[in-house]
Amino acid sequence: RVPRTSSGGGTMISFKKACEAHGLPFSDKPIDGSSGFGPTESNIVDGKRVGAYRTYLVPAMKRENLKVIQKAQASRVIFDGTKATGVEYLNKEGEKVVVNCNKEVILSCGTVRSPHVLLLSGVGDEKNLKKHNIPLVADVPGVGMNFQDHIWAAVFYEPSEPLPSFPGQFLSTQGLWRIDGNTEKQPDYQIVTIGRKEYLHNFPKPPGYEDKEVFMAASTLLHPRSSGSVSLSSSDPSAYPVVDPNYLACPEDLLVLRKGLELTCKIVSSMDCIKSNIIPGPLDVDDYIRGSAQSLFHPVGTCKMGNDIFAVVNEKFEVKGTQNLRVIDASVLPSLPSGNTHVPTLSVATRALQIMRGN
Template sequence: MDIAKSYDYIVIGAGAAGCAAAARLSEEATQSVLLIEAGRDDPWIWLKIPLGIGKVLVGNRALWRYETEAEPELKGRKIFWPRGRVLGGTSTVNGMLWVRGDPQEYDHWAENGCDGWGYQDLLPSFKAIETTQLGADAYRGRGGPVNVVEYGPQDALNLAFLQACAQAGIPSTSDYNGATYEGAAMLQLNTRKGLRHGAREAYAHPALSRPNLTVLSGAKAQKILLDGRRATGVRILGPRGEVEYHADKEIILCAGAIDSPKLLQLSGIGDPDHLRSVGVTPLHGLRGVGRNLRDHIHTRLSFRCSEPITLNDVMRNPLRQVLFGARYLLRRDGLMASSTSTAHALMRSDPTKTRPDVKLQLHPLTSSDARNPRKLVFDKFPGFGIGTFPLRPQSTGTVMITSPNAEAAPAIAANYLSAPEDLDIAVAAVKMALRVAHQPALGGLMAQQLRPAPSAKSVKDLEDFVRETGTTSYHPIGTCKMGQDDLAVVDANLKVRGIEGLRVADASIFPTMPSSNTHAPSILVGEEVARRIRSE
């Protein structure tokens, strides 16, 4: 065993939270920081151009290609769950949608034992992340590392969608990351000059010149090393074989909602009965490790467009592709500067609800299988989609290792729709999307309803549509939840309960969905763990 030198802090996983945590900790020049990443700093152009996500998702180059077990409530389908295997993690392969979340949900966390995680507590950290010209100074950041812009230009399809939302009774909001979360708006994106501006670009690259930060890429964490009840280091498998790195102060686990619980379990931290059943010696019992998994189930409706203004038209015409690319090179805006999502609406499925519980999202493309994990085939006619999902899913699943072999993928059971209310809200979301699509504002562009078929009118028909087509929104969270209950894995300072020198800081610590896309909240966790460590 090749024993390497020690570091003050070891950060495992260079994703959204890991890059933020390592960059902030290394700002203190006297502290040495090791950032470990299984992927590499890949210069691939499709990881930089936002629309390149279509290329990334169908290949292996920058992804862990996970999939769930057969989902009982989704007709036994296995759902593709890609995660980033590259510096920046999933923030380098995601949709770049910048949505902080529902302020009331953060307040809910604080009310349930997560001290310091209320919205007003977190607002300074949210502001410290951003550089944006959007919104009011009271809510938005002006000098942070992540550049945030609004999608533009507002073309005919986007304007019609927003007008249709208003006609359907959905209010508009000038800044859903500011004073008013609820409402319809153009999407905000973490891009800069038309290029992706994720955790790699915003945090890791600027920090690489610091002599006290070491980034170890191509290194797969195998096990966290324990000395009694203290975490002392990590064993990795890299180009030089197995190597151990030791932490003099703390280890911060930032491997994400799938790999963080996996690594804890491989290290003997988890449900003792399950660990024994797969041949791992339990060293510290925490029944919640790998439980409380949640994801947004995404159901997308498709419509034929009466005008050739969608991505379907561009991708079927070589000349238009050339013009499309030329416009992007000259102006760095439009669809190539987005990941195919351009506008959204955060809304209530029922007027009696006290806050939004549904999201609608406009997509200027259609496909008979829009989330095929190996190939995206555009329809041979102009088309647009409206994606839908319940914001606060109650269904919970698990991520559990199946052997002591660190190279083996864990068993992922999302258990979509296992909570009946999730299906009710998913159907309500589909109904609202249909209502928006049939408003007069979209009448000139919506030539035909395709999916679900116009004949699908009953609740049973729409339930079947959700079960047959629903898939991931790429938002897994919760598997190392924060809190004080029996399933809590970390406390409010993100310290693993009962273990010294070990914290978890990524989307796995969310006790519930922050009611949004999960990228901005994940970066927030990285900022928060560094702030809390430094304040101690």
């Protein structure tokens, strides 16, 4: 379910007017990944965000062929040669328990943990596995490589009127745009405005505004050229893996974020619901971005699908060099979509299901 933002109220109208004043195309229709400005879509039912747990797992819990074990951490896939035969997990007491399978094992631990479990299981780059004394099952050098994530940099404004309340809602309005303004090509940044009472807690409020309402707007880098990695810190499954996001390593990424932030400031400062700008003041924009940009929590790519040497799964989601093992989660996306990753991940899972059913 992806309903449209209920109503952006005054802030939405104000954003629309500002876009039109700058000659930017605003549409009341959902933005489908191509360039344009408009309202956002959200998975919201009765004021609550809805994810895969409530929409897929809860309705399936009554099935007799489903058993969910809580407080269990998958520590490795068990192999007979290169054929997956089960999973070892740590229970809540930290004891190792093995579950055998008679068909196949599906890893869905996400972009950080799916490659971690593969590496702990002996599927990865042979040289790195050797360093951690992990016996090799399959030499798949791309496991944990190609980490990509959306990052965004935010600016803050004082609103001229009280902000509306949208419980459970994340964004109000957005724009997908390119630094060269070419609307024929895929957008390279996303502008979002968060003009609502409920604040995003991962962004500290500007000094002096801790107990006041602030209007936030941000620019997101959609298709970073920089990529990072997930690797082992130890062969101990309870040790965290090393995540090196390598943000902004390529100068082009900083350029896109800067251009995006400049347009964000231009639009927002001409919105009639805005009283004054708080942050950034007269700063070096690149320094500001480097010091303040944050993850939008959209990592993908560490078990990417493809045919090249760094691909981890094939088009059937099967892990290369193994049998009876698939990865189905955001880690298989070879690159980031021009938007948020929740629905693309659900689409990937739906496609995987069709393939597993033989369609």
